[in-house]
Amino acid sequence: MRPACHARTRPRTGVRVPSSSSAVNSAVRSAHVSTARPRNTPETSGRHHPPKTSLTPPPGAGAAVRHPDAPAPGELLGSHYGQCFGCGADQAHGLHLEIRAGEGVDVTAEFRVRPVHQGAPGLAHGGVLSTALDETMGSLCWLMHTIMVTGRLETDFVRPVPVDTVLHLSATASAVQGRKVFTRATGRIGGPDGPVAVRAEALFIKVQVEHFTDHGRDEEIKAAMADPDQVRRARAFEVNP
Numbered sequence: 527m528r529p530a531c532h533a534r535t536r537p538r539t540g541v542r543v544p545s546s547s548s549a550v551n552s553a554v555r556s557a558h559v560s561t562a563r564p565r566n567t568p569e570t571s572g573r574h575h576p577p578k579t580s581l582t583p584p585p586g587a588g589a590a591v592r593h594p595d596a597p598a599p600g601e602l603l604g605s606h607y608g609q610c611f612g613c614g615a616d617q618a619h620g621l622h623l624e625i626r627a628g629e630g631v632d633v634t635a636e637f638r639v640r641p642v643h644q645g646a647p648g649l650a651h652g653g654v655l656s657t658a659l660d661e662t663m664g665s666l667c668w669l670m671h672t673i674m675v676t677g678r679l680e681t682d683f684v685r686p687v688p689v690d691t692v693l694h695l696s697a698t699a700s701a702v703q704g705r706k707v708f709t710r711a712t713g714r715i716g717g718p719d720g721p722v723a724v725r726a727e728a729l730f731i732k733v734q735v736e737h738f739t740d741h742g743r744d745e746e747i748k749a750a751m752a753d754p755d756q757v758r759r760a761r762a763f764e765v766n767p
């Protein structure tokens with residue numbers, strides 16, 4: 527049973543997308559056409575955030591700070607959740623990223639592209655590569671002892687990445703302002719100093735554990751809360767002076 531303090535506080539905002547092109551066409555044909563401006567609801571307008579500049583730390587932003595109890599440089603960070611598509615060992619088609627702490631607020635990881643990660647024949651799907659960068663940047667939370675989720679992510683795809691390639695990832699937190707953590711990452715091929723194949727900048731937003739318990743599906747939340755190791759990992763993130 528979900529405790530009262532974990533009751534859902536916000537409506538789910540998922541948007542249903544037709545699953546085939548014929549469904550799209552019929553949805554378009556049957557759509558009500560109006561010249562009136564759409565109502566300005568959260569569903570139609572979304573949150574307004576200035577594009578581009580929001581990934582650049584503002585002048586008042588501070589440096590990201592390594593937590594005194596952060597994992598030692600070179601230490602494996604471990605997975606924050608076994609079913610995570612990015613780092614979970616229990617997720618069959620996941621990326622199985624193993625991420626190591628760097629010396630500052632930075633991390634490194636390797637990702638071997640498997641056939642299940644293809645987009646075009648023999649090439650990694652761009653969304654999968656974005657996910658690898660996202661997960662690597664997200665893992666910076668271990669070094670800051672904070673919980674954060676991706677608010678905005680921008681990826682540059684510089685070179686195609688063939689199946690079986692090892693992508694050498696690195697990420698760093700460049701600045702923090704309030705709940706906003708500014709990060710960037712690169713993925714190189716041919717070795718840690720090889721050419722950049724993908725790079726990204728992202729804005730992460732610090733959240734509380736309730737972000738997950740309020741919004742996650744009950745089934746998985748109950749299982750996670752019943753797992754002492756999972757709770758311990760979540761609590762480790764929570765302690766942030």
Ligand SMILES: CCCCCCCCCCCCCCCC(=O)SCCNC(=O)CCNC(=O)[C@H](O)C(C)(C)COP(=O)(O)OP(=O)(O)OC[C@H]1O[C@@H](n2cnc3c(N)ncnc32)[C@H](O)[C@@H]1OP(=O)(O)O
Binds near residue numbers: 664674729760
């Ligand atoms: C028991 C279970 C334990 C589990 C323990 C797991 C622990 C470890 C989990 C780690 C997991 C990582 C995994 C990989 C990374 C993902 O994949 S995370 C998943 C993808 N991301 C999401 O699902 C996030 C969905 N979005 C949201 O929930 C909400 O929009 C957010 C991001 C929490 C922000 O909402 P909010 O808290 O209401 O904050 P809000 O006041 O709107 O914004 C705060 C500030 O950020 C800015 N901002 C927010 N969004 C944006 C944006 N998109 N663009 C620009 N600026 C923005 C605002 O302008 C504001 O700025 P200031 O006014 O402070 O200057």
